[in-house]
Amino acid sequence: MANGGSSSDPAAAPIGVFDSGLGGLTxxxxxxxxxxxxxxxxxxxxxxxxxxxxSLATVRQYALEDAAFLLRFAPKLIVVACNTxxxxxxxxxxxxxxxxxxxxxxxxxxAAALAASKGPIGVIGTEATVASGAYExxxxxxxxxxxxxxxxxxxxxxxxxxxxxxxxxxVLSVLSDYLRELQRLRPGAMILGCTHYPLLAxxxxxxxxxxxxxxxxxxxxxxxxxxxxxAAGLENLGKSGGTLRCFTTDNPxxxxxxxxxxxxxxxxxxDLVGTDELRSAIEPxxxxxx
Amino acid sequence: MANGGSSSDPAAAPIGVFDSGLGGLTxxxxxxxxxxxxxxxxxxxxxxxxxxxxSLATVRQYALEDAAFLLRFAPKLIVVACNTxxxxxxxxxxxxxxxxxxxxxxxxxxAAALAASKGPIGVIGTEATVASGAYExxxxxxxxxxxxxxxxxxxxxxxxxxxxxxxxxxVLSVLSDYLRELQRLRPGAMILGCTHYPLLAxxxxxxxxxxxxxxxxxxxxxxxxxxxxxAAGLENLGKSGGTLRCFTTDNPxxxxxxxxxxxxxxxxxxDLVGTDELRSAIEPxxxxxx
Numbered sequence: 001m002a003n004g005g006s007s008s009d010p011a012a013a014p015i016g017v018f019d020s021g022l023g024g025l026t027x028x029x030x031x032x033x034x035x036x037x038x039x040x041x042x043x044x045x046x047x048x049x050x051x052x053x054x055s056l057a058t059v060r061q062y063a064l065e066d067a068a069f070l071l072r073f074a075p076k077l078i079v080v081a082c083n084t085x086x087x088x089x090x091x092x093x094x095x096x097x098x099x100x101x102x103x104x105x106x107x108x109x110x111a112a113a114l115a116a117s118k119g120p121i122g123v124i125g126t127e128a129t130v131a132s133g134a135y136e137x138x139x140x141x142x143x144x145x146x147x148x149x150x151x152x153x154x155x156x157x158x159x160x161x162x163x164x165x166x167x168x169x170x171v172l173s174v175l176s177d178y179l180r181e182l183q184r185l186r187p188g189a190m191i192l193g194c195t196h197y198p199l200l201a202x203x204x205x206x207x208x209x210x211x212x213x214x215x216x217x218x219x220x221x222x223x224x225x226x227x228x229x230x231a232a233g234l235e236n237l238g239k240s241g242g243t244l245r246c247f248t249t250d251n252p253x254x255x256x257x258x259x260x261x262x263x264x265x266x267x268x269x270x271d272l273v274g275t276d277e278l279r280s281a282i283e284p285x286x287x288x289x290x
Numbered sequence: 291m292a293n294g295g296s297s298s299d300p301a302a303a304p305i306g307v308f309d310s311g312l313g314g315l316t317x318x319x320x321x322x323x324x325x326x327x328x329x330x331x332x333x334x335x336x337x338x339x340x341x342x343x344x345s346l347a348t349v350r351q352y353a354l355e356d357a358a359f360l361l362r363f364a365p366k367l368i369v370v371a372c373n374t375x376x377x378x379x380x381x382x383x384x385x386x387x388x389x390x391x392x393x394x395x396x397x398x399x400x401a402a403a404l405a406a407s408k409g410p411i412g413v414i415g416t417e418a419t420v421a422s423g424a425y426e427x428x429x430x431x432x433x434x435x436x437x438x439x440x441x442x443x444x445x446x447x448x449x450x451x452x453x454x455x456x457x458x459x460x461v462l463s464v465l466s467d468y469l470r471e472l473q474r475l476r477p478g479a480m481i482l483g484c485t486h487y488p489l490l491a492x493x494x495x496x497x498x499x500x501x502x503x504x505x506x507x508x509x510x511x512x513x514x515x516x517x518x519x520x521a522a523g524l525e526n527l528g529k530s531g532g533t534l535r536c537f538t539t540d541n542p543x544x545x546x547x548x549x550x551x552x553x554x555x556x557x558x559x560x561d562l563v564g565t566d567e568l569r570s571a572i573e574p575x576x577x578x579x580x
Contacts, residue, residue, distance in 0.1 A: 046343075046344075047338075047344065047348060048337075048338065049343070053336075053339070053451075053541075053544075054336075054337065054540055054541065055540050055541040055544075058337060058540050058541070154448055154451070154452050155445060155448055155449065155452065155460075157448075158444055158445055158447075158448045159445065161343075161444070162444050162445065169463070170460075170463055170464055170467055173459070173460055173463055174460055177460055250344055250345050250348050251343075251344065251345040251348070254343075254345075276569075279566075
């Protein structure tokens with residue numbers, strides 16, 4: 001428990017956040033905006049990104065290893081910032097991390113979309129997220145009659161990572177192609193079901209029109225995290241002084257370079273943690289006893 | 291040595307081929323076409339694909355693990371069908387596999403491009419392959435004065451994996467965008483420096499014009515493999531009867547589904563080998579003693 005906050009103040013413990021790569025920094029950005037006093041420990045599993053093309057069993061295994069690593073920091077809550085990991089592993093993660101609370105990106109966005117509109121709901125995401133049907137399940141768990149149409153958009157992540165601008169004609173033609181069906185649906189709300197998509201929000205908003213409420217994971221997750229911490233008396237009420245410590249499983253230089261695009265600020269110090277170390281973190285003897 | 295061919299006939303031993311994923315099946319297709327009697331063992335490391343965004347040290351480690359696994363089959367030769375692994379690790383692989391011969395995808399394509407034309411040479415590839423400068427080095431090792439221009443095309447792999455047709459307007463606009471600079475170069479030959487690109491060869495050929503010789507890794511690698519086996523007296527001269535055994539580190543179903551697109555034939559039986567097993571294959575005690 002050595003790396004956590006002061007043992008006398010449970011609210012000083014960090015929030016752990018993991019993602020398959022850098023996209024989760026868009027969630028970190030919203031967490032820091034909503035709760036500027038919180039300490040955040042972030043793990044980006046860049047050695048095994050993207051999770052979106054792996055089998056569910058493999059994604060579940062990786063997600064548990066990521067969570068086991070974060071548990072070493074004695075966090076007060078863990079955020080699964082990766083849509084694919086949320087879709088594949090949220091129940092397994094909740095069981096594994098207990099008594100530490102787990103917030104995924106899917107259920108808060110589903111609830112936010114339902115709250116934003118009474119109309120049909122559109123969802124865009126990676127191949128694996130859409131194939132999992134996780135957003136439909138989360139929406140129908142609250143409102144079984146709501147119409148949901150989900151569309152996989154596999155080129156958007158590489159487009160964002162290539163650094164193409166929202167005004168790039170290729171970005172616009174790819175988006176037009178993917179969104180055609182959703183435009184016809186005339187949804188009341190549309191969930192950007194991948195952490196990379198907020199970087200294309202302006203272009204998506206233009207194509208969908210002003211009547212469609214766009215739901216970004218980051219904002220709805222931050223609101224849910226704040227609600228849970230408040231309920232548990234664990235919120236750090238500081239108006240500033242928050243910290244961010246980043247770990248990555250490969251290529252810390254690339255992580256640092258790309259961090260500003262996703263997180264809105266340059267992160268200079270990124271620590272490397274090998275996937276061998278992640279794997280060893282999940283040995284039963286290690287669980288919760290760093 | 292149990293899994294190799296008949297111990298009495300070294301020419302009956304298999305050819306080992308590895309790639310980060312499925313793209314290497316385009317190389318297998320050319321090997322089988324040129325040498326229809328050969329037994330081929332293929333490993334696609336789909337649990338850790340794509341190699342093209344990893345650090346060189348990580349790619350080198352993965353490549354050695356892949357080769358160690360193939361060495362269990364007592365192959366007569368190993369083909370590195372992955373451009374990124376060829377760029378990052380060919381010397382390490384040669385040292386590791388000795389006395390088994392190693393053929394990479396870069397040097398044969400460089401030689402084929404030089405043989406095809408006296409003009410400038412264009413190269414397209416992934417981010418990591420282009421950043422490595424491996425094609426320039428291979429070309430300049432033969433002809434130091436030849437002009438080479440390489441262009442990274444990160445969207446082409448996801449476009450091919452999404453299954454978009456060559457006539458898709460998005461494919462054409464992405465290609466036009468990437469190839470603009472190379473069109474101005476008016477190259478004599480252009481290397482398709484990624485195993486996925488042969489699936490876009492017609493569209494690329496149309497954009498570059500009939501005077502540009504397109505060099506596909508598969509063909510030049512198959513010719514090089516045949517030359518080396520012949521020189522060593524290890525060629526299997528059978529006109530048919532070749533076999534293909536496939537292993538993948540994740541999601542054998544997805545491998546089987548996509549195999550036809552890359553390899554030109556449906557592969558029904560794909561065996562799963564875990565990355566844990568690959569890692570253990572590289573233990574010194576295991577080397578060459580399966």
